[in-house]
Amino acid sequence: MTSTDAARRQKGTRPFSRFEWVLAGRYLRARRRDAFVSVIAILTMVGIMIGVAALIVVMSVMNGFRGELITRTLGLNGHFTGFPIEQQFTDYEQVRANLEGVEGVVSAVAFVEGQALVSSPYNSSGANIRGMSLEDIEKLPLLYQSVEYGGWEDWDELEGVAIGSRMAANLGLAIGDPLTIVTPNGPRTPLGSTPQIRTYPVNAIFDVGMVEFDSLFVYMPIDAAQTYFRLYEDRLREGFEELDPLATDEEIDAAYERVGMATAVEVFLADPDATATMQRPLEDAAGRPMVFTDWQTRNQTLFSALQVERVVMFTILSMIILVAAFNIISSLIMLVKDKAADIAVLRTMGATRASIMRVFCITGTAIGFIGTILGFILGVVIALNAEAIRAWISNLLGITLFPPEIFAFSELPSRVDPLEVTVVLAVALGLSFLATLYPAWRAAQYDPVEALRYE
Known part of the structure; x- marks a missing residue:
């Protein structure tokens, strides 16, 4: 033996050499006498696959719910809502124009809002009445483009209303009813207030995809809403300093003008997350006392609950991967016990402890890696086709999965976040690798003499 061969033998094999990979691959392949160990390895692989897929699907669906909730909520409600204080909001048109001139503001809309009871010959329900001009409705693409029946033609001139599809179904109404x-x-009156009762034809039926809006909101022209809620004042026109007590009705109508009021104004920003820096410029630009509240403050409880739920679900579902990782430990320990003689022979042939440890680390990590990749493929496929799968299962079983009355959406939203998927894969691979360390270390500590004594 040359000095070079002796030095190579003393040094041992190169880390992660072909010898180690080939040996780990053989331990992964099933033999008749190793069938039980292989079955445990397969079950471990399936467990990791299910855990990774479940995490990807659940996190994607929760991302979809949050994204759709933000998109649809902010598609109809502004990033800021400004409420007037100290004086009546009769100058809403000027305020709206001032706010739209602020850099970073996409649009501003003024509206009249109130609660009422709506009824038809067939049913009745509570509703949120919102009066808006056609110019402002066109600034809300989600509402303007969601009309299924009827339309917005001559909206400001006609005293009609637009209702959601679910409200129309609940009240049994169609266009023109x-x-x-x-x-x-x-x-x-001297006896107190009397109910305000008015009847309007249905001019449009919309479907924005959110149960709250499709079943509760009624839109009408802002002038009609001001008249209905009595949000106006009669002012003497300029040039009429005083009116003759004997003036006719025509002269009185000519002398006075009706000035409507708005309930509030909503502002839409180019960057929804810039609320902290935009509030002061909006207050300064309004030109009158107003209180502005942003969408994050209005929905703080809801979105905080969603964030907590995402973290909790990630933690709980990660335990599936953790359980599967423990199965890697048990399967590797059994494999080490079964291969005790092989380990002893390898040690006598010059394999180092580190080499033996790497062989079993590669074996266990390979189980986790294959399970993780299969789970990644399965999870992404399910997440990208969540709504189609939901509809297929609903038709197959004859039941409604994720009913919109409870979950607020007519479809099951799902959005795959590459960053979250990367985190899931890293967690799965990390747990799989950590699970191999103890069994691999135990294999490396085998004494060849003791292992071969009874062979």
Whole structure:
């Protein structure tokens, strides 16, 4: 033996050499006498696959819910809502124009809003009445483009209403049918307030995909809403300093003008997350006392709960991968016990402890790697086709999975986040590798003499 061969023998094999990979591959392949160990390895692989797939699917669906909730909520409600204080909001058109001139503001809309009871000959329900001009409705693409029946033609001139598809189904209404709106705050009489009752034809039926809006909101022209909720004041026109007590009705109508009021104004930003830096410029640009509240403050409880739920679900589902990782430990320990004689022979032939440890680390990590890749493929496929799968299962079983009345959406949303998928894969691979360390270390500690004594 040359000095070079002796030095190579003393040094041992190169880390992660072909010898180690070939040996680890042989230990992964099933033989008749190793069938039980191989079955445990396969079950471990399946467990990791299911855990990774479940994590990807659940996190994608939760991302979809959060994304759709933000998109649809902010598609109809502004990033800021400004409420007037100290004086009546009769200058809403000027305020709206001032706010739209602020850098970073996409649009601003003014509206009249109130609660009422809506009814038809067949049913009745509570509703949120919102009065808006056609110019402002066009600034809300989610609403403007979601009309299924009817349309917005001559919206400001016609005293009609637009209702959601679920409200139309609940009340049994179609285009042209009358909708009666009732509010207790009507005209005052010596005996007290009387209910305000008006009937309007249905001009449009929309479907924005959110149960809350499709079943609760009624839109009408802002002038009609101001008249219905009595949000106006009669002002003497310029040039009429005083009116003759004997003036005719025509002269009185000519002398006075009706000035409507708005309830609030909503502002849409180019960057929804820039609320902290935009509030002061909006307050300064309004030109009158107003209180602005941003969408994060209005929905803080909801989105905080969603964030907590995402973290909790990630932690719980990660335990599936953790359990599968423990199966890697048990399967490798059994494999080490079964291969004790082989380890002893390898040690006598010059294999180092580190080489033996790497062989079993490669074996266990390979189980986790294959399970992780299969889970990644399965999870992404399911996440990208979540709605189709939901519809197929619903049709197959004859039941409604994720009913929109509970989950607020007519479809099951799903959005795959590459960063979250990367984190899931890293967690699965990391746990798989950590699970191999103890069995591999135990294999490396085998004494060849003791292992071969009874062979």
